[in-house]
Amino acid sequence: MQAMLAEDLLNEMIPPLKGTDSLGKAARWLDEFRVGQLPVLAERQYRGLVTEADLADVENPDTLLSELPLSFGETFVRPDQHFFRVVELAIENKLQLVPVVGDDAAYLGVVTVADALAAFGPQVSAPGQGGIIVLSMAERDYSLSQISRYVEENNAKIVNAYVMPDELDPYRIRLTLKLNTDNMARIVATLERFGYFVAAQFSGAGEVGENEQERYDGLLRYLSV
Known part of the structure; x- marks a missing residue:
């Protein structure tokens, strides 16, 4: 049976945020898409995840995401990695989704834990x-x-x-x-x-x-x- 790779499981329903977006927008999107984290990009490059905990620590909703010290900047998979690696990273870091990043930190999308486990x-x-x-x-x-x-x-x-x-x-x-x-x-x-x-x-x-x-x-x- 052909191996299921991260690029085969990209969830196109979950959008990334930009560094120029505000925390208020991030909070609305987290609620709208019912997720606990969302990726943040600078241009097309992956910079990290904004989490519900990040929002709780900042009072001003107009604060830009570029002003936050984002976490999980090194937590991602490559498109040709097996979806088992997605599950491992998610469990190790207590994440709901794992970004997929190509060459030169180019953001390709996310794989959710639910999608990865369903593939298994x-x-x-x-x-x-x-x-x-x-x-x-x-x-x-x-x-x-x-x-x-x-x-x-x-x-x-x-x-x-x-x-x-x-x-x-x-x-x-x-x-x-x-x-x-x-x-x-x-x-x-x-x-x-x-x-x-x-x-x-x-x-x-x-x-x-x-x-x-x-x-x-x-x-x-x-x-x-």
């Missing part, structure tokens, strides 16, 4: 119906049959799996697993006990630890919109 399959696109685990490991340690055994020992199954290079380390890989359960605490504990590093995880409900709850709670309300 209907089981994970709705709360309470499956989960995702992203493992980081040395390439020599990769054994899907072994990992699958650990998962099945906890009464779950791997529905889908995808291997991609780790962008931060050429000697490591990232294995993204879609599971048929959202009760992943025991599975994660088992994998970690056998030396696997869990880089990210998402589940819609069920028994979750405090850390996982913190990572996905901010995303869950958007998935159900």
